[in-house]
Amino acid sequence: MRKSKISYWLGWLVFSIGYLVLSQWLASRGFYTLESFFVDYRADILVRFPEGFLRTFYFTSPAVFFLSSVPFNFISSIPGSFFLNALLIGGLTNHLFFKSWKGKYPSKFFFLYILFSPVILFAGTSGTSLAVYLVLYYLLFYVTFKYTESHSVFHLTLMSLTMGLFVLMDMEYMKLILLLVPVLFFVSFFKAKGIRGNFYTRASVIFSNNSQRRKFFTGFFSSVLIVAFIPLMSYLIFLMINKVFSGSYFFFEKSTGDSWNSYSVLFPLISINEDLWPNLAQINSRFLGLILLLSVTAIYQILDSKNQAAKSFILILVILFAISEAADNKMLYLDLNNLSLITASAIAAFFYSQNGLKSRSLTLKVLTLALPVLAVLLEFGYFENSIVQQERHFAASIFDPEEDPNLKSIEKASLALQNQNSAHILADDAIFYPELSTLDKSFTWEGHFSPYYMHALQQPEAYADLILVTKKDHPLHLNDIVATSLKRLDSLKIELPKKVIYEDEYRQLIKIGK
Amino acid sequence: MMHTKEYYRKSLFQEKGNLRADQIERIEFLEKSLQKSFLKIALNYGYLSRRAWKKALIEEGVELYQFNFESLEAISNQEVVKTQLHWFLDCLVFPLKQTDDYLEVVLSDPSDSININNVEELLGQKVDKFHVAEDLDVLKALHITYGLDYLDKAIFRIYDSDRESCAIETFTKKQLIFIGAILILGASLFYFFPVGVAITFNLILNALLFLSISFKFLLTLYGSRMETSRKVSKAELDKVNDDELPIYTILLPVFKESEVIHKLVWNLRNLDYPLEKLDVKLLIEADDAMTYNAVKDMNFPCIFEPLIIPPAQPKTKPKACNYGLYFSKGKYLTIYDAEDIPDNNQLKLVTSLFKKIPDDYVVIQCALNYFNKKENLLTRLFTLEYSYWFDYMLPGLDNLDVPIPLGGTSNHFKFDKLMELGGWDGFNVTEDADLGLRAYAKSYKVTVLDSTTLEEANNDFFNWIRQRSRWIKGYMQTYLVHMRNPIKLLQKVGVKGFFGFQFFIGGTFFTFLVYPILLLFLIFMLILNTGLLDFLFFWTDYSVSQNILESIQLFFPDWLVIIAIFNFSVGNLMMIYVNMMAVFRRRSYTLILYALINPLYWLMHSISAYKGLIQLITKPFYWEKTNHGLTKSSKPSSI
Structure with a gap:
């Protein structure tokens, strides 16, 4: 027992180190994600600016990802988000490794997919919130599969807790409850006491008897309430905190700078390849191709489900849900944070059902062996064609690394800043968090978290020594509040004593004063 | 009255008591196997009602003896009765008076001559006179006259054998010194650092409340994990x-x-x-x-x-x-x-x-x-x-x-x-x-x-408060008893057991005591923040709320208020949720929504907790009686 525990923890450590090393190797090949910069930056200002503590603590989004990353920020050379990703995905991989090890041969072979799946690798190495989403999706679906079998309150509660964490990642994920409602509905038929037989027999008995029908519906609605309660209450508490903090229940929707892409969801589409636009067009279905590339494992699981109708039912729901979400807003939902629910549910389905499978035909055996290879290849196909720049960049960093002009610009601007001695900076930190996150303790700045930000924008010379501002080629130039306020001062003919000390295609660093 | 008449089992039990022959046979069988008297078996194993037995005796012409329990005295040969008390109880015989040449007893079954013979053998002389009384009277007489040694053990056994585990002493001297020292230290620190102490105190209360409720939530989750397993299978x-x-x-x-x-x-x-x-x-x-x-x-x-x-x-x-x-x-x-x-x-x-x-x-x-x-x-x-x-x-x-x-x-x-x-x-x-x-x-x-x-x-509010105040007082007693020597407790129950005890026993009454304080604090802040107070002071333009807020801000900064709100809300919701989970398991679906008013139920707990706390100091052993039988419901509702 003790030995197996030690080997479990050791396995976790080894896999985590593996993901961490891989993330650094990818970084050396020019791979970066703005979300990891953002989390690093917010963790920095959480302790650096006491006046912004509450806002940073409660309103940084995704909250679970951010707050879990903070403790790992002790090493300055690697952002905490990379540690968290490595630990989470390392833990998941290790968990699945032990499940595979104890399982039959298909699961041992399936572990190759876990090890080489680009989705899992991306989650483990990118420093983004995908790691948390992937683990939560896996948990949610594994527990849901278990609930279809056990009908226990324990699994129902875990579903609710996982949903609560989803809501703390992003309020919009409350919609996942809709996905669970049909599952709860059908499970309620099998929970009815004293009724035996298949689904149709049960349904006919329940609907032909008043008392049974009443019990059935109260049971079903109660199960929905149990699942929805924690996410709903998480939402409610969050709204209350908003109200107390700012006087508005929906402060989090209006505030700026609390998420890595708070100015625009278009941000991921910087320098977008025009070939991708057809995927996003309203009137065609090319986006289905992207979903299909991620769905091969799930489809296989749907087909390979003898006597496991619930598993197929849930997986079909998952794919339909992903399609309907993406069709609704491709710009928002055609990314891995959303689509990885297909991957995670398929993995959960595989490990949930592997013990139930008995004799298998030759075709199935061959398919089982071919599946991991096929799935990995198709997932790489997804990454190469993704509409999200950082996902495409991930694939490119592995096979064909190239210099990213935006990253280059960030690095140069950061260097220019670091060359200045202890200065007070005015910048729009919803845009310049990558540069600001590299500064040491001798620098201070005004940002959205600061109560004096508006004053500083009107009188920069009174509040700052340096101004970091976007130029018009920067995709977020129109959102840059500092750039706008400088233009305003210009239009009012208020002249600042300023000197440009660094500039490139996207950014400008200005020194104020003589 | 002395009975000279002969009594027969057949007449008393079969003819007047309406017992069937097979029942009598069965009772006689049990009489031998259980070593109890015939009447005792008949009355206590579901064969004969007490009223029927009394009726049978009266019909037989027996005048029932009425004890004067106030003046009962043990006989001179009381050691025999004390050591053989079980036998006397089983045979339903009470020795009323014994001198060198006279023995008078009260018994319940005059037809049981074996009993009388055995009494004579035990007490060493012939029964000169016997009375017949109801079995309950005989039992009562025996217990209050000869059961006092057992009574003494029943009350003081723990005290005599393991004084440290007995709640007879509510607070030990060491505990009183410790509590006093904490109070003096707190007051002194507050005098020198009022803001820091107020904030720290508030934070500690919040943290402990949150930890205690979280512990219960996790415990519930952990307990629910085992809900599908059966400890004893149907086959077993x-x-x-x-x-x-x-x-x-x-x-x-x-x-x-x-x-x-x-x-x-x-x-x-x-x-x-x-x-x-x-x-x-x-x-x-x-x-x-x-x-x-x-x-x-x-x-x-x-x-x-x-x-x-x-x-x-x-x-x-x-x-x-x-x-x-x-x-x-x-x-x-x-x-x-x-x-x-x-x-x-x-x-x-x-x-x-x-x-x-x-x-x-x-x-x-x-x-x-x-x-x-x-x-x-x-x-x-x-x-x-x-x-x-x-x-x-x-x-x-x-x-x-x-x-x-x-x-x-x-x-x-x-x-x-x-x-x-x-x-x-x-x-x-x-x-x-x-x-x-x-x-x-x-x-x-x-x-x-x-x-x-x-x-x-x-089902009655005041009855509930009485019952609950006793329970919470008991938890306080138990906590104080076992925390007389915390290190010893830690050694005995281990780290897990020690913290489990702190959160489960200590945490239970602590949360109920703290709950209304935090609730009042939050309501107070809510009234101030929403300007409700200004509405009450309608005759002046001066913002009363703002003024109060500014003056207390030092002690209750915004971040503390937000933490308190978060803590309190999450704590309440966790308790609501565990209530929901539990009735869902029992399929009492119609009760689920009642979990939402659990915070009110907690307030009732708080009332009881303060009542219990006062009683702990004033009447530590007082047993608040819970009245039963108030329900009009007799059958189990859907389980």
Whole structure:
């Protein structure tokens, strides 16, 4: 027992180190994600600016990802988000490794997919919130599969807790409850006491008897309430905190700078390849191709489900849900944070059902062996064609690394800043968090978290020594509040004593004063 | 009156008592196997009602002897009676007067000549005169005259054998010094650093409340993990052979509960356990005329043996149960309240489980729930609470191997181990919780069983407050007793057990005491922040709220208020949720929404907690009596 525990923890450590090393190797090949910069930056200002503590603590989004990353920020050379990703995905991989090890041969072979799946690798190495989403999706679906079998309150509660964490990642994920409602509905038929037989027999008995029908519906609605309660209450508490903090229940929707892409969801589409636009067009279905590339494992699981109708039912729901979400807003939902629910549910389905499978035909055996290879290849196909720049960049960093002009610009601007001695900076930190996150303790700045930000924008010379501002080629130039306020001062003919000390295609660093 | 007339069993029991010949034959069989008198078996094993027996005696022309209990005195040969008290109780004979050449006794069955012969043999002389009295009167006379040694043990055994574990002393000197030192230190620090101390104090209260509730939530989750497993399978239960079952003692402590005695009889009859292997003791306080008369007047046969507790302070349930221990004959022993409806196979399940689990398990706690759950709002809320407590929290503690505070009833003991532990502490008003911890401290274990006993939920507000204040006071007593030497406790129960004890016992009363303070604080801040106060001061433009807010901001900064709101909201929601989970498991779906008003229920707990705290200081051993039999519901609602 003790030995197996030690080997479990050791396995976790080894896999985590593996993901961490891989993330650094990818970084050396020019791979970066703005979300990891953002989390690093917010963790920095959480302790650096006491006046912004509450806002940073409660309103940084995704909250679970951010707050879990903070403790790992002790090493300055690697952002905490990379540690968290490595630990989470390392833990998941290790968990699945032990499940595979104890399982039959298909699961041992399936572990190759876990090890080489680009989705899992991306989650483990990118420093983004995908790691948390992937683990939560896996948990949610594994527990849901278990609930279809056990009908226990324990699994129902875990579903609710996982949903609560989803809501703390992003309020919009409350919609996942809709996905669970049909599952709860059908499970309620099998929970009815004293009724035996298949689904149709049960349904006919329940609907032909008043008392049974009443019990059935109260049971079903109660199960929905149990699942929805924690996410709903998480939402409610969050709204209350908003109200107390700012006087508005929906402060989090209006505030700026609390998420890595708070100015625009278009941000991921910087320098977008025009070939991708057809995927996003309203009137065609090319986006289905992207979903299909991620769905091969799930489809296989749907087909390979003898006597496991619930598993197929849930997986079909998952794919339909992903399609309907993406069709609704491709710009928002055609990314891995959303689509990885297909991957995670398929993995959960595989490990949930592997013990139930008995004799298998030759075709199935061959398919089982071919599946991991096929799935990995198709997932790489997804990454190469993704509409999200950082996902495409991930694939490119592995096979064909190239210099990213935006990253280059960030690095140069950061260097220019670091060359200045202890200065007070005015910048729009919803845009310049990558540069600001590299500064040491001798620098201070005004940002959205600061109560004096508006004053500083009107009188920069009174509040700052340096101004970091976007130029018009920067995709977020129109959102840059500092750039706008400088233009305003210009239009009012208020002249600042300023000197440009660094500039490139996207950014400008200005020194104020003589 | 001296009886010279001959009495015959046939005439008394068969002709006048209406017992059938086969019943008489069966009673005679049991008389031999159980070594009890014929009448005792007939009255206590469901053959003859007390009223019928009295009627039979009167019809036979017997004038019943009326005791003057105030003036009863022990006979000169009292040592014989004391050492043979069990025999006298079984034979229902009371030696009234004995001199060198004269012996006068009171007995209940004048037709039982063997009994009379045995008395003569024991006391060494012929019976010169006998009276006939009702069995209950004879029992009462025997207990209050000759049971005082047992009574003394029932009250002081824990005190004599393990003084440190006895709640007779509420606060030890060391504890008082410690509390005083903390108060003085706090006041001094507040004098020098008022802001820092106020903020720290607020933070500590919040953190402890949050930790305590989170612990309960996690415990519930952990307990729910085991909900699908059955400790004793149906197959194992089917294998139970009635002949191999041991004698099982059931203690039924009652006080002024004449209302529920009739229900009790029917509930006991439903138990699936061989009747002759049941040793059911109805523990009646000597001065409880109400219950005493109700039992005397019962017009249908019952299956319990009344046991009269001699009058003494403290008048507590543990004292009564301890007294009952000395007259118990079972290998296993359990306690039920008079109105309890246990699962009919509960005793068999327990015996099967005791056989399965290691020897160090000495107590099995069964789940409690309510049969009148839908009677009113209070019973609904009570049901929610008991459902999560017994279905999830205790199994959670069990799985974590943390000390389990036993519930009031349906705890099944190995009798010898219970005696070894010294029984219950007669000075602790939650003697059951205390016993669970004492068992754990002596390296014994307690486990739980998924079998339910339905009780009567308290349906009256003031009655509920009384009951709850006793429970919370008992938790405080238990906490103080076991924390007399925290290091010793830590060594005995280990780190896990120690923290489990802190959160589960200490945390329980702590949360109820702190809850209204934090609630008031939040309401106060809400009134100030929303400007409601300004609305009340409508005649002035001056912002009263703002002014107060500014002046207290130093002590209650915004971040602290937000933490307090978060903490309080999450804490309440967690408790609402565990309530929901528990009734969902029991499929009492219509109760789920009532969980939403759990915060109100907690306020009621807080009222009780403060009442308990005051009583802990003023009347630590006072037993707040819970009235039973108030329900109008008689049948279990849907379980």
